[in-house]
Amino acid sequence: RKEVEQDPGPFNVPEGATVAFNCTYSNSASQSFFWYRQDCRKEPKLLMSVYSSGNEDGRFTAQLNRASQYISLLIRDSKLSDSATYLCVVNRWGSQGNLIFGKGTKLSVKP
Amino acid sequence: NAGVTQTPKFRVLKTGQSMTLLCAQDMNHEYMYWYRQDPGMGLRLIHYSVGEGTTAKGEVPDGYNVSRLKKQNFLLGLESAAPSQTSVYFCASSQWDTQYFGPGTRLTVL
Numbered sequence: 760r761k762e763v764e765q766d767p768g769p770f771n772v773p774e775g776a777t778v779a780f781n782c783t784y785s786n787s788a789s790q791s792f793f794w795y796r797q798d799c800r801k802e803p804k805l806l807m808s809v810y811s812s813g814n815e816d817g818r819f820t821a822q823l824n825r826a827s828q829y830i831s832l833l834i835r836d837s838k839l840s841d842s843a844t845y846l847c848v849v850n851r852w853g854s855q856g857n858l859i860f861g862k863g864t865k866l867s868v869k870p
Numbered sequence: 871n872a873g874v875t876q877t878p879k880f881r882v883l884k885t886g887q888s889m890t891l892l893c894a895q896d897m898n899h900e901y902m903y904w905y906r907q908d909p910g911m912g913l914r915l916i917h918y919s920v921g922e923g924t925t926a927k928g929e930v931p932d933g934y935n936v937s938r939l940k941k942q943n944f945l946l947g948l949e950s951a952a953p954s955q956t957s958v959y960f961c962a963s964s965q966w967d968t969q970y971f972g973p974g975t976r977l978t979v980l
Contacts (some may be wrong), residue, residue: 791967802960802971803913846913850967858969860905862912 762786763861765847771867776837780864782830782847791850792823794832796843797863803846806832837868871896874972876961882978883951891946891975893961901964902944903928904936906957907974913960919944951979 765782772778784792792809807814809821809830820833830847847861877892893902903918905928915928919938933955935947944963948955956979962969 793968802973804971805968808968857915857918858967860913862910 762851762859763847763849765861765864767862767864769865769867771869772837773869774837774839776868777833777835778837778866779834780832780845780847780866782832782861784828784830784847784849784859786849786851787825787828789849789851791858792821792830793848793858794819794821794830795846795848795860797846798843803860806845834866837866839868839870842866842868873897874961874963874970876959876972876975878975879973880976882980883948884980885952887951888947888949889951889977890948891959891961891977893944893946893963893972894942895944895961895963895970896942897963897965897970898941899963899965899970900941902938903962903964903969904934904944904946905960905962906930906955907960908957916946916959951977953979955979 763784794806795803796806797803807816809823813822818835822831844863844865846863849859851857851859874895900921904916905913907913914930917936919925922941925936937945959975961972
């Protein structure tokens with residue numbers, strides 16, 4: 760099993776759609792979880808951290824299921840500006856600062 | 871604050887040449903990292919540093935060396951560039967787990 764695994768997509772959705780991304784991780788010792796966003800030919804930027812209780816930031820909701828080692832990101836009311844690659848990120852073996860990046864899921868929102 | 875900056879933005883090398891990539895951060899972060907990103911491979915950690923004067927190997931360290939002589943700077947060196955090192959190189963810094971990335975250096979080795 761790969762350390763962090765994501766569906767590469769692409770996900771092609773119309774504006775206003777709800778889209779969900781899933782991610783699985785292999786090491787149960789991981790303690791920190793994130794979603795990063797990367798625009799084409801740009802650097803990754805933190806979208807949101809993921810907490811055990813689930814957390815929401817506007818149209819974005821992140822969920823963590825430790826038992827299944829599964830992380831999700833839900834985007835509601837998609838905008839054209841949401842088009843990007845979304846990276847699932849997990850810290851490495853419980854160590855601070857050392858992160859493992861998934862290969863990313865590409866989202867394209869169409870008018 | 872500039873955040874994380876990288877120099878140069880683009881570079882073309884011939885096989886066997888050497889070069890140094892410079893990363894600078896003004897956030898007083900302890901941790902700094904060098905990654906490479908290749909199509910279909912995602913971000914892979916080359917080397918990292920947990921503080922001034924320290925360095926450690928990441929996932930793909932071969933062919934690269936690093937130095938962290940000052941807290942704000944992290945240098946990545948290629949002693950003898952190879953075509954397999956053609957990639958986009960990102961530097962990042964963090965205080966805890968949230969990493970902040972520089973804009974990247976696009977390196978082509980012919």
